[in-house]
Amino acid sequence: MSTPGRGLHGRVLDTLGPAITAGEYPPGSVLRTDELAQHFEVSRSVMRxxxxxxxxMHLVESRRRVGVTVRPKAEWNVYDPQVIRWRLAGxxxxxxxxxxxxxxSAVEPVAAGLAARNATADQCAELTECALGMVANSRGHRLDKYLVHDMAFHRVILTASGNEMFARLGDVVAEVLAGRTHHEVMFEDPDPAAVTLHVRVAEAVRARDAARAEELTREITTGALQELDILAP
Amino acid sequence: MSTPGRGLHGRVLDTLGPAITAGEYPPGSVLRTDELAQHFEVSRSVMRxxxxxxxxMHLVESRRRVGVTVRPKAEWNVYDPQVIRWRLAGxxxxxxxxxxxxxxSAVEPVAAGLAARNATADQCAELTECALGMVANSRGHRLDKYLVHDMAFHRVILTASGNEMFARLGDVVAEVLAGRTHHEVMFEDPDPAAVTLHVRVAEAVRARDAARAEELTREITTGALQELDILAP
DNA sequence: CAGAGCCAAAAAGTCAGACTTATATGTCAC
DNA sequence: GTGACATATAAGTCTGACTTTTTGGCTCTG
Structure with a gap:
C-alpha cells in the first residue's frame, strides 16, 4: 500500500508527516528548514x-523571513491518501x-446505484464472487479472508459506478474496513445480516435494479455507522 | 483562490500541471528532469x-535511470484542489x-441532513440569509450576485454538517457552481423552483428536520444533474 | 508621543557543480 | 537460450555561495 523509503525526502516525510497530522506541532508553529535538515541529518535540498x-498537502506554508508555519487543521487536504494514512496511524x-x-454512508449508496446502471458483465461476476467469498468466510473466525472479499466487494462497486471520484475512494474504504477488523473491537464473526445484504446488493446490480442496490447499500453503511456508535457512543 | 507565483517552482507547476492533466503528456510518457529544467529555464533544484x-499528487512517478514517467489517469489524486483546478481549466x-x-449529488444531501442536527444558531441564521440573498437576486439578470449567495449557501451546509471531509468540499462545490454560471450555458435567470428549494432547505435545517433537509437537498442536486443531461445528453 | 520612513538581520529561495547510487540494458561466455 | 557481468544513464544527494523578500525595530521628524 504505502511506498516506504522512496528517497531520503520520503524518509523524512514518514516521520514529519505523522508528527504534524498528530498535532505534535500545533497550528501556527514555526519550523525552520535548516534546523529540520540538521535534525533529520539530511541536506537542505532534501529538506526543501x-x-x-x-x-x-496544505499542511504547512512556507514564507520568506518567517519560516515554515503549520496550517490550521481545517485547511489540510484531508482527501490526500497519504494524509489519511498518517492520521489513521496517529x-x-x-x-x-x-x-x-x-x-x-454518503457515497457508497449512490455509487451502488450507478454501478447497477454501468457495471460490465465482468464486474457483475466479480461482485457476486466477492459476495460468495464473504459468505464462505463469515463463520469460524476467518476474519482475514472475510476482510479480503469485503474490501474487494466495495472496491468493485466504487469502480463500477463509472465515476472517477468514487473510484478513487476504493483505497480509503479498504483502509477503513481493514482498520475496523484489525484495530477496533471485532473479535466475533461478522453480522450475518450484513453478509446477506452484500449478497443482495450483488443480485440487485446484476438485475440492473439501481434503486434497490442503492437502498440495500444504504442499509450496509447505516449498519457501519451504528457499529461505531455502539463502540463509542 | 489560487496562489500564483509562490516561488519559481510554483511558476513551473502552473504550466506543467495543466499540461499533464490535459493529457498533453500521455500516461507512460517519460520526462527528464534536466531537460525540463532547461526548458523552463530554472535550476535543477527548482525543477526537482x-x-x-x-x-x-500521483501525477508522475520518478525512478532512477528511467526518468519521470506520467502515471495513468486512474491513479491521480483527483481530490487535490490543485488538480481539480487544473482539470477544470483544461x-x-x-x-x-x-x-x-x-x-x-451523493454528498450534499447527507451533509444537509447532518447540518439539520448539528448546525449552530449562527449557521442557521447565515443559511436563511444566503437563501434570502438568492431570492433577492433571482430575477433580472443578477447572476453574479445570485452566485455569491448560492456558493455561500452550499458552503455553510457542508461546514455545518460537522464532518471535516464534507467541509473540505466547500471549495470544490463553489468552483462547480461558478463554472456553471460563467462557462456553461446559463444566460437566463435561475430556475425559480431551485430557488424555492434552497429556502425550504434553510427552513428545514432551522426546524431540525433532518429527513426533510436531506430530501430537499437531493432534489436540488438531482436538478443540477438533469441540467447537465440537458446540456450534454 | 505618534507616525512615517528607513535600515539591517533573518530566513527562504535560487543556482552551479561535483559526486554517489541504483538500475535498465546490452554483451559475452557457456 | 540463459546467466553473470560490465556500462551507461538519469535520478539522487551534498555543499557552498549568492539573492530576494520581509519583518521588526530604530530613528528622525512633526
Missing amino acids: EAVRVLES ADRPHQLRSLTVLR | EAVRVLES ADRPHQLRSLTVLR
Missing part, C-alpha cells in the same frame, strides 16, 4: 523537497475513522 | 521540487464537471 510536499484515528465512515 | 509536488472540463456534480 520534503517541505514542498507538505506544502502541496492519535485521532477514531475521529478520522468516523469521518470516513460518514463519507462512505 | 516541482517534480516532488507532482509526485505527491480540455476535460465537461467530464470533470460531471464527475463533481455526481459527487455533489
Whole structure:
C-alpha cells in the first residue's frame, strides 16, 4: 500500500508527516528548514523537497523571513491518501475513522446505484464472487479472508459506478474496513445480516435494479455507522 | 483562490500541471528532469521540487535511470484542489464537471441532513440569509450576485454538517457552481423552483428536520444533474 | 508621543557543480 | 537460450555561495 523509503525526502516525510497530522506541532508553529535538515541529518535540498510536499498537502506554508508555519487543521487536504494514512496511524484515528465512515454512508449508496446502471458483465461476476467469498468466510473466525472479499466487494462497486471520484475512494474504504477488523473491537464473526445484504446488493446490480442496490447499500453503511456508535457512543 | 507565483517552482507547476492533466503528456510518457529544467529555464533544484509536488499528487512517478514517467489517469489524486483546478481549466472540463456534480449529488444531501442536527444558531441564521440573498437576486439578470449567495449557501451546509471531509468540499462545490454560471450555458435567470428549494432547505435545517433537509437537498442536486443531461445528453 | 520612513538581520529561495547510487540494458561466455 | 557481468544513464544527494523578500525595530521628524 504505502511506498516506504522512496528517497531520503520520503524518509523524512514518514516521520514529519505523522508528527504534524498528530498535532505534535500545533497550528501556527514555526519550523525552520535548516534546523529540520540538521535534525533529520539530511541536506537542505532534501529538506526543501520534503517541505514542498507538505506544502502541496496544505499542511504547512512556507514564507520568506518567517519560516515554515503549520496550517490550521481545517485547511489540510484531508482527501490526500497519504494524509489519511498518517492520521489513521496517529492519535485521532477514531475521529478520522468516523469521518470516513460518514463519507462512505454518503457515497457508497449512490455509487451502488450507478454501478447497477454501468457495471460490465465482468464486474457483475466479480461482485457476486466477492459476495460468495464473504459468505464462505463469515463463520469460524476467518476474519482475514472475510476482510479480503469485503474490501474487494466495495472496491468493485466504487469502480463500477463509472465515476472517477468514487473510484478513487476504493483505497480509503479498504483502509477503513481493514482498520475496523484489525484495530477496533471485532473479535466475533461478522453480522450475518450484513453478509446477506452484500449478497443482495450483488443480485440487485446484476438485475440492473439501481434503486434497490442503492437502498440495500444504504442499509450496509447505516449498519457501519451504528457499529461505531455502539463502540463509542 | 489560487496562489500564483509562490516561488519559481510554483511558476513551473502552473504550466506543467495543466499540461499533464490535459493529457498533453500521455500516461507512460517519460520526462527528464534536466531537460525540463532547461526548458523552463530554472535550476535543477527548482525543477526537482516541482517534480516532488507532482509526485505527491500521483501525477508522475520518478525512478532512477528511467526518468519521470506520467502515471495513468486512474491513479491521480483527483481530490487535490490543485488538480481539480487544473482539470477544470483544461480540455476535460465537461467530464470533470460531471464527475463533481455526481459527487455533489451523493454528498450534499447527507451533509444537509447532518447540518439539520448539528448546525449552530449562527449557521442557521447565515443559511436563511444566503437563501434570502438568492431570492433577492433571482430575477433580472443578477447572476453574479445570485452566485455569491448560492456558493455561500452550499458552503455553510457542508461546514455545518460537522464532518471535516464534507467541509473540505466547500471549495470544490463553489468552483462547480461558478463554472456553471460563467462557462456553461446559463444566460437566463435561475430556475425559480431551485430557488424555492434552497429556502425550504434553510427552513428545514432551522426546524431540525433532518429527513426533510436531506430530501430537499437531493432534489436540488438531482436538478443540477438533469441540467447537465440537458446540456450534454 | 505618534507616525512615517528607513535600515539591517533573518530566513527562504535560487543556482552551479561535483559526486554517489541504483538500475535498465546490452554483451559475452557457456 | 540463459546467466553473470560490465556500462551507461538519469535520478539522487551534498555543499557552498549568492539573492530576494520581509519583518521588526530604530530613528528622525512633526
